[in-house]
Amino acid sequence: MAKIQALEGVEPVTMIDAPARLDYTFTAGRATSRFLKGLEKKKLLGERSAATGKVYIPPRGADPVAGVPTDEQVEVADCGTVTSFCVVNVKFYGQAMECPYVCALVLLDGADVAMFGLIQEMPYEDVHPGLRVEAVWVDDNELSTTLENIKYFRPTGQEDAPLETYKEHV
Amino acid sequence: MATKGKHRVAVVGIGQTKHDSARNDVSLAGLVREAASRALEDAGMTWSDIDAVVIGKAPDFFEGVMMPELYLAEALGATGKPMLRVHTAGSVGGSTAIVASSLVQGGIHERVLTVAFEKQSESEAMWALSLPIPFQPPLVAGAGGYFAPYIRSYMARSKAPSHIGSLVALKDRQNGLKNPYAHLHEPDITLESIQESMMLWDPIRYAETCPSSDGACAMVLVGEKTADAHSKQPAWVHGTAMRSEPGFFAGRDQVNPRGGQDCSSDVYKQAGITNPRKEIDCAEIYVPFSWFEPMWMENLHFADEGAGWKMTEEGATSMTGDLPVNCSGGVLCSNPIGASGMLRFAESAMQVRAQAGEHQVDGARLALGHAYGGASQFYSMWIVGADKP
Numbered sequence: 001m002a003k004i005q006a007l008e009g010v011e012p013v014t015m016i017d018a019p020a021r022l023d024y025t026f027t028a029g030r031a032t033s034r035f036l037k038g039l040e041k042k043k044l045l046g047e048r049s050a051a052t053g054k055v056y057i058p059p060r061g062a063d064p065v066a067g068v069p070t071d072e073q074v075e076v077a078d079c080g081t082v083t084s085f086c087v088v089n090v091k092f093y094g095q096a097m098e099c100p101y102v103c104a105l106v107l108l109d110g111a112d113v114a115m116f117g118l119i120q121e122m123p124y125e126d127v128h129p130g131l132r133v134e135a136v137w138v139d140d141n142e143l144s145t146t147l148e149n150i151k152y153f154r155p156t157g158q159e160d161a162p163l164e165t166y167k168e169h170v
Numbered sequence: 171m172a173t174k175g176k177h178r179v180a181v182v183g184i185g186q187t188k189h190d191s192a193r194n195d196v197s198l199a200g201l202v203r204e205a206a207s208r209a210l211e212d213a214g215m216t217w218s219d220i221d222a223v224v225i226g227k228a229p230d231f232f233e234g235v236m237m238p239e240l241y242l243a244e245a246l247g248a249t250g251k252p253m254l255r256v257h258t259a260g261s262v263g264g265s266t267a268i269v270a271s272s273l274v275q276g277g278i279h280e281r282v283l284t285v286a287f288e289k290q291s292e293s294e295a296m297w298a299l300s301l302p303i304p305f306q307p308p309l310v311a312g313a314g315g316y317f318a319p320y321i322r323s324y325m326a327r328s329k330a331p332s333h334i335g336s337l338v339a340l341k342d343r344q345n346g347l348k349n350p351y352a353h354l355h356e357p358d359i360t361l362e363s364i365q366e367s368m369m370l371w372d373p374i375r376y377a378e379t380c381p382s383s384d385g386a387c388a389m390v391l392v393g394e395k396t397a398d399a400h401s402k403q404p405a406w407v408h409g410t411a412m413r414s415e416p417g418f419f420a421g422r423d424q425v426n427p428r429g430g431q432d433c434s435s436d437v438y439k440q441a442g443i444t445n446p447r448k449e450i451d452c453a454e455i456y457v458p459f460s461w462f463e464p465m466w467m468e469n470l471h472f473a474d475e476g477a478g479w480k481m482t483e484e485g486a487t488s489m490t491g492d493l494p495v496n497c498s499g500g501v502l503c504s505n506p507i508g509a510s511g512m513l514r515f516a517e518s519a520m521q522v523r524a525q526a527g528e529h530q531v532d533g534a535r536l537a538l539g540h541a542y543g544g545a546s547q548f549y550s551m552w553i554v555g556a557d558k559p
Contacts, residue, residue, distance in 0.1 A: 014194060015194065015292075018234075020234050026304040028304070028305070032305075036305055052420065054420035054421070055420075056420065063419075064416040064418065064419040065416075065419050065420065065421075083319075083323075084319035084320065084322045084323045084326075085318075085319055085322065086311075086314075086315050086318030086319050086322070086371050086372060086374075087318075087369065087371070087372035088309075088311045088315055088371060088372075089368065089369055089370050089371065089372065090296075090311045090312065090314065090315070090370050090371060097309070100372075103309045103310055103311070103315060103319075104319070105319050112420035112421070113418065113419070113420050116309050116310055117309070118307070118309055129322075129323075129326065145305065146305040146306075147305055147306045147307065148305070148306070148307050168421055170323040170326060170327065170425075
């Protein structure tokens with residue numbers, strides 16, 4: 001009885017935070033494994049579809065348009081063109097970056113799909129479509145089988161890419 | 171025109187909850203029951219009149235309840251009845267209604283209850299949409315971060331003036347004031363206050379973004395015999411269509427995706443519509459970020475490519491325009507994610523049933539309901555009318 005009386009005047013609990021976690025083993029598969037092993041040597045390995053001729057990076061092992069495996073490995077450049085971008089001002093769980101930062105779609109030279117990449121070494125308000133950028137890699141002794149090997153992309157100082165070169169990506 | 175072999179379908183009951191940032195007064199079960207009870211009441215039916223239940227919501231890890239339909243069966247009177255769960259990301263509210271419609275159309279069931287919901291206050295959507303990808307740095311910040319570059323591409327391609335997104339937000343928030351169920355009621359909103367709001371995912375501003383809502387929507391879909399015996403105006407289903415496409419492939423146009431174009435062409439064809447802008451009286455479309463209104467106007471063939479923003483600028487999509495869009499306030503006023511698509515379908519049906527109250531479009535006879543999801547890759551649409559197809 002004493003315990004029940006002690007609860008008088010206490011706000012009833014109607015909701016609690018219950019964080020959940022799920023640990024799992026990730027099997028990258030054939031194409032992504034080759035891509036990740038390439039990253040360890042600072043190589044960006046895409047795959048070309050024999051059916052459409054398009055080069056996918058990161059490769060998933062199949063061409064989603066033709067529905068066939070992509071068998072030919074193709075090394076693409078670690079520089080490319082910004083096709084579009086977002087200036088992120090929102091904090092979210094797991095975020096590694098300080099806001100604001102620029103998350104851009106980067107079309108690497110030799111690839112047919114753009115990848116999301118961080119743009120640094122330039123004020124965010126100066127980033128624009130057509131901007132030529134290059135990867136800045138982590139130090140050689142930090143290289144691992146991860147896309148985090150690319151710390152960010154920075155402007156190359158080259159002239160902007162003409163719109164025709166990336167038109168079908170915007 | 172009813173396609174040969176298909177039964178006619180009509181909506182005779184519609185219900186929705188009051189949408190809010192946190193419906194702490196109800197559990198998940200209470201939330202769906204509130205919407206479903208109202209749909210039954212509108213239909214003049216009781217739980218025992220229902221033959222089957224079709225339910226949809228966003229992925230389970232939003233609320234962290236696995237297969238919630240199992241525990242919600244009792245609250246929806248589905249014990250001992252067929253119950254189906256539908257999964258199609260953000261378009262799920264629309265596809266759920268379409269599955270329910272198909273069950274009647276195919277002659278499997280005569281009276282189907284369909285429900286969709288989300289309780290965002292008991293979930294973490296930002297986290298759920300920004301799952302870490304193994305071996306990749308976390309960069310893309312939720313749905314806004316994902317869509318912002320494509321909105322920027324739309325602005326560049328169409329040469330739309332930068333205030334169009336704010337005009338859409340102003341219109342939808344003002345429409346929302348006429349909808350008692352809407353989550354956001356912002357009577358003091360102005361174009362200036364929208365344009366002064368923070369850039370969250372530049373070029374998307376805070377006030378041009380949907381809220382995070384708790385809410386549910388429900389409808390009762392029936393066959394022709396039941397609808398004919400019903401005392402209120404039914405909303406007849408004139409066409410339903412779904413399309414999907416991969417989120418990632420070379421040459422994909424993510425500003426004006428092929429899936430959405432094909433889906434709308436299909437649903438118009440089923441409904442015998444050749445000039446959608448002229449023949450459709452109003453539309454409820456899925457606009458979670460304001461710029462999607464002009465983008466979808468083009469994707470849905472209401473405007474030529476590059477000209478969708480002119481409809482917004484000229485006021486064509488306002489309550490007094492020739493194609494009122496989102497008279498309910500739309501997703502920009504209420505976003506219980508899984509329910510948002512069904513709300514578009516339900517609101518279009520409310521218009522042709524003349525039961526939309528203050529946000530009713532006078533004389534609406536034919537309306538479009540639209541939903542999309544994922545990386546602009548899942549589409550569901552229907553056309554409903556006051557007349558039998």
